[in-house]
Amino acid sequence: MTDESPSIDxxxxxxxxxxxxxxxxxxxxxxxxxKKPDEAKLAQWVARMQASCEQVLARRASLPVIRYDDxxxxxxxxxxxxxxxxxxxxxxxxxxxxxxxxxxxxxxCLEIGRxxxxxxxxxxxxxxxxxxxxxxxxxxxxxPLGALVGYQVRFEDQSDSNTLIxxxxxxxxxxxxxxxxxxxxxxxxxxDEAHERSLNIDFLLGYLKTLLPRRPDLKVIITSATIDLExxxxxxxxxxxxxxxxxxxxxxxxxxxxxxxxxxxxxxxEDDLTVDQAILATLDEIAAYERSExxxxxxxxxxxxxxxxxxxxxxxxxxxxxxHTEILPLYARLSPAExxxxxxxxxxxxxxxxTNVAETSLTVPGIRYVIDSGTARISxxxxxxxxxxxxxxxxxxxxxxxxxxRCGRVEPGICIRLYSEEDFLGRPEFxxxxxxxxxLAAVILQMLHLRLGEVTEFPFIExxxxxxxxxxxNLLQELSAVDRNSQLTPLGRQLARLPVDPRMGRMLLEAAxxxxxxxxxxxxxxxxxxxxxxxxxxxQQAADQAHAQWKDPDSDFAGLVNLWRGFEEQxxxxxxxxxxxxxxxxxxxxxxxxxxxxxxxxxxLICRDMQLSLNKEPADYPKLHxxxxxxxxxxxxxxxxxxxxxxxRQRRFWxxxxxxxxxxxxxxxMTAELVETTKLYARMVAKIDxxxxxxxxxxxxxxxxxxxxxxxxxxxxxxxxxxxxxxxxVVGRRPVHYGPVDPVVSRELFxxxxxxxxxIQSKAKCLTANKQLLEQLDELEAKARxxxxxxxxxxxxxxxxxxxxxxxxxxxxxxxxxxxxxxxDPQLLxxxxxxVLAREASEVTAQHYPDTLHIGDLELALSYHFExxxxxxxxxxxVPAPLLPMLPPERxxxxxxxxxxxxxxxxxxxxxxxxRKNFVPxxxxxxxxxxxxxxxx
DNA sequence: CTCTCCCT
Numbered sequence: 026m027t028d029e030s031p032s033i034d035x036x037x038x039x040x041x042x043x044x045x046x047x048x049x050x051x052x053x054x055x056x057x058x059x060k061k062p063d064e065a066k067l068a069q070w071v072a073r074m075q076a077s078c079e080q081v082l083a084r085r086a087s088l089p090v091i092r093y094d095d096x097x098x099x100x101x102x103x104x105x106x107x108x109x110x111x112x113x114x115x116x117x118x119x120x121x122x123x124x125x126x127x128x129x130x131x132x133x134c135l136e137i138g139r140x141x142x143x144x145x146x147x148x149x150x151x152x153x154x155x156x157x158x159x160x161x162x163x164x165x166x167x168x169p170l171g172a173l174v175g176y177q178v179r180f181e182d183q184s185d186s187n188t189l190i191x192x193x194x195x196x197x198x199x200x201x202x203x204x205x206x207x208x209x210x211x212x213x214x215x216x217d218e219a220h221e222r223s224l225n226i227d228f229l230l231g232y233l234k235t236l237l238p239r240r241p242d243l244k245v246i247i248t249s250a251t252i253d254l255e256x257x258x259x260x261x262x263x264x265x266x267x268x269x270x271x272x273x274x275x276x277x278x279x280x281x282x283x284x285x286x287x288x289x290x291x292x293x294x295e296d297d298l299t300v301d302q303a304i305l306a307t308l309d310e311i312a313a314y315e316r317s318e319x320x321x322x323x324x325x326x327x328x329x330x331x332x333x334x335x336x337x338x339x340x341x342x343x344x345x346x347x348x349h350t351e352i353l354p355l356y357a358r359l360s361p362a363e364x365x366x367x368x369x370x371x372x373x374x375x376x377x378x379x380t381n382v383a384e385t386s387l388t389v390p391g392i393r394y395v396i397d398s399g400t401a402r403i404s405x406x407x408x409x410x411x412x413x414x415x416x417x418x419x420x421x422x423x424x425x426x427x428x429x430x431r432c433g434r435v436e437p438g439i440c441i442r443l444y445s446e447e448d449f450l451g452r453p454e455f456x457x458x459x460x461x462x463x464x465l466a467a468v469i470l471q472m473l474h475l476r477l478g479e480v481t482e483f484p485f486i487e488x489x490x491x492x493x494x495x496x497x498x499n500l501l502q503e504l505s506a507v508d509r510n511s512q513l514t515p516l517g518r519q520l521a522r523l524p525v526d527p528r529m530g531r532m533l534l535e536a537a538x539x540x541x542x543x544x545x546x547x548x549x550x551x552x553x554x555x556x557x558x559x560x561x562x563x564x565q566q567a568a569d570q571a572h573a574q575w576k577d578p579d580s581d582f583a584g585l586v587n588l589w590r591g592f593e594e595q596x597x598x599x600x601x602x603x604x605x606x607x608x609x610x611x612x613x614x615x616x617x618x619x620x621x622x623x624x625x626x627x628x629x630l631i632c633r634d635m636q637l638s639l640n641k642e643p644a645d646y647p648k649l650h651x652x653x654x655x656x657x658x659x660x661x662x663x664x665x666x667x668x669x670x671x672x673x674r675q676r677r678f679w680x681x682x683x684x685x686x687x688x689x690x691x692x693x694x695m696t697a698e699l700v701e702t703t704k705l706y707a708r709m710v711a712k713i714d715x716x717x718x719x720x721x722x723x724x725x726x727x728x729x730x731x732x733x734x735x736x737x738x739x740x741x742x743x744x745x746x747x748x749x750x751x752x753x754x755v756v757g758r759r760p761v762h763y764g765p766v767d768p769v770v771s772r773e774l775f776x777x778x779x780x781x782x783x784x785i786q787s788k789a790k791c792l793t794a795n796k797q798l799l800e801q802l803d804e805l806e807a808k809a810r811x812x813x814x815x816x817x818x819x820x821x822x823x824x825x826x827x828x829x830x831x832x833x834x835x836x837x838x839x840x841x842x843x844x845x846x847x848x849x850d851p852q853l854l855x856x857x858x859x860x861v862l863a864r865e866a867s868e869v870t871a872q873h874y875p876d877t878l879h880i881g882d883l884e885l886a887l888s889y890h891f892e893x894x895x896x897x898x899x900x901x902x903x904v905p906a907p908l909l910p911m912l913p914p915e916r917x918x919x920x921x922x923x924x925x926x927x928x929x930x931x932x933x934x935x936x937x938x939x940x941r942k943n944f945v946p947x948x949x950x951x952x953x954x955x956x957x958x959x960x961x962x
Numbered sequence: 963c964t965c966t967c968c969c970t
Contacts, residue, residue, distance in 0.1 A: 195969080525970080703965095
């Protein structure tokens with residue numbers, strides 16, 4: 026041992042001064058050096074170590090002066106938070122909007138020394154929020170955005186190596202786990218808005234739970250509205266909760282249920298109100314209230330479940346011609362320009378009719394009244410029906426309270442609920458988290474890729490049902506991402522790298538094989554963004570007309586490719602402003618087109634890294650659509666007589682009216698989206714050729730065989746094959762060689778039909794030899810007038826069965842086997858009498874049953890037939906007509922010795938009873954009589 | 963004859 030050993034131990038202790046992200050590597054290298062000392066390498070190591078420590082020092086030195094706004098409610102809790110953070114690894118912070126938690130927490134973290142050995146990561150559920158929080162924190166710290174305070178969202182990274190606080194979407198942090206499994210870049214992680222319980226948040230909370238013991242230096246802060254806090258605390262081993270009050274004004278709640286009014290006897294006085302009527306009545310009530318209080322008109326936010334309801338309500342309110350009132354719709358699909366109108370100033374009263382966007386994503390400013398219809402469209406995936414549903418449901422108490430909180434931010438507000446208080450109290454406390462309402466394939470894929478162990482064992486805050494998990498695996502199996510044992514396949518590993526829905530990712534991988542990656546990149550990127558085609562409510566027809574130029578009559582996917590190419594042409598020909606004009610004229614949203622290009626570029630780069638080959642020539646319809654089909658195998662449909670479609674597992678669906686192929690109704694189609702609303706609708710659809718399905722779905726199809734039968738000409742057993750995919754008949758009745766499918770049954774049929782019954786075209790010697798033998802024996806039976814000499818078919822079957830190898834079930838292989846083996850054994854398969862005789866037929870001798878009859882010089886042919894009631898039954902003597910008169914009738918009575926006894930017995934039995942009774946028992950009598958006679962005399 | 967919202 027050299028004296029380096031103790032110094033290395035000292036160096037190991039100093040690792041705490043390095044950046045977290047470097048420590049793991051530095052430690053490993055050092056341990057290596059302890060085993061194999063190397064001066065030069067050690068010097069290099071020390072340099073790297075120094076660089077890392079200097080980085081920490083530089084980060085510490087870069088800390089800006091931290092100032093707080095002491096008027097924010099969180100200011101009062103600052104010390105409590107600091108102490109809790111020093112003592113605990115995880116802290117839950119509860120507080121409503123306006124508490125200042127989002128902007129102040131990162132600063133508190135900086136102040137207690139976090140952010141020096143690694144980043145303070147701060148996640149938001151939405152991109153806009155990540156950007157705007159980053160810019161506010163940067164502003165409060167007096168630093169430019171993108172330096173000490175940065176952000177990263179999809180397509181945009183405004184952070185660098187000096188960044189201390191990084192805002193990002195929770196999706197970005199999750200994506201980073203792929204390359205940084207222990208999240209070593211971070212020394213602190215703040216998960217904001219955890220109460221929203223999106224799929225990403227639940228996955229992240231589970232992931233962090235597994236990470237904490239391996240990263241004892243990591244601090245985690247979970248922030249949430251005051252919703253279900255205990256659950257978060259329990260999840261993180263009773264982590265402390267610090268509650269911060271909000272800074273809002275009181276909000277009154279008025280309950281105005283739609284139910285009918287009743288008199289004292291319970292009779293109906295008035296009918297139930299519609300939601301629209303109730304909104305109008307409420308607006309009247311608000312106006313009256315304002316008059317009585319002497320207040321100016323305040324803005325109203327109305328929550329409705331969907332676009333349709335918004336459109337109807339808007340029309341109704343316009344017709345009511347309320348004075349000084351502006352009606353604004355607000356939903357996510359509206360173009361950004363139209364959404365912006367809620368931020369423009371206005372005279373009089375504004376009534377904003379909104380979907381759930383206004384509950385969390387968009388904050389409508391200056392709202393004094395909220396009218397809550399109490400309903401929303403909530404996406405629910407049914408693993409039983411394997412269908413996404415979008416029913417209108419009563420919202421939870423938490424959601425209703427969130428809606429209520431949308432007023433009272435600048436002055437006291439009033440929330441009018443169009444349902445009763447009992448109704449409210451009877452509702453579920455919380456909205457089901459997304460993880461319980463969605464297909465889990467994407468999450469499982471990521472978990473498998475990260476090797477997180479059994480999905481059922483993963484510490485989800487609310488674990489999904491086992492059946493939902495296996496349903497997720499089913500989809501992955503459909504996409505060939507996992508094998509039968511639920512293990513990730515090489516293809517699945519590629520799929521996990523693609524930041525798109527697994528179905529879309531699968532299309533990309535297939536496209537590279539089929540030579541349509543160019544086109545499928547366009548399709549897959551389009552489907553991960555919002556549709557860039559705008560369809561403003563007032564100008565729907567004009568919009569449809571403008572979009573018609575890109576339509577493909579058979580395929581909405583091809584329509585997307587057309588649109589992309591149309592836009593690319595213009596983009597290259599026009600400068601910025603004319604291009605925007607062109608977009609406006611054609612009802613296209615420029616920003617979303619840009620997102621499309623961003624998404625396209627991101628996917629293209631990843632595909633290039635994965636060495637997927639890009640086709641040079643444009644792909645034809647089949648190449649593009651076969652690739653798409655591989656991602657959508659369980660979402661195909663066959664047209665029914667009623668004009669709708671029959672899909673997987675007997676489910677019926679309709680083409681959504683927004684599809685461009687609605688009129689043509691192809692026989693077979695596939696769809697990218699199957700959602701049940703008023704009906705089960707298919708939204709992005711394309712015609713497919715049924716012949717494509719089977720080759721692409723080899724791992725999923727089921728084959729059924731029926732009516733196996735021997736075909737002499739083919740020399741094979743043939744059965745009809747039916748091919749089904751999820752119960753849909755893809756191929757109905759196709760004749761196939763049955764041998765490989767069921768060799769046992771096929772061999773049986775081959776022996777029975779070909780060998781025993783002789784239905785075979787073959788020159789094998791044994792066949793002719795056996796045929797001859799059997800013909801001889803057949804004649805024997807005819808003479809004996811009994812069918813008990815020749816063994817039955819089963820004996821013949823048994824003969825061949827015992828001698829024929831198991832794998833022979835068709836003429837061709839039989840012939841070659843026989844040719845080769847009969848050379849060694851000439852008697853192979855040749856029957857001997859004892860093989861086929863049921864008994865010895867010794868009574869049938871040539872003497873008793875001659876083949877010719879001699880009468881004088883004549884020799885006439887005799888033949889025998891045994892088939893009662895047949896004209897030829899018995900013995901037949903062939904006589905040329907001219908010789909007929911020469912035959913003595915007495916001789917013909919005798920005929921042949923073999924049959925005389927039976928003939929005589931029959932004769933005696935036909936005598937009248939009086940006579941007959943003298944000769945009993947008849948056979949004995951006849952036998953005795955014949956013995957005393959000479960034949961033919 | 964028309965579907966809430968968000969994210970890699």
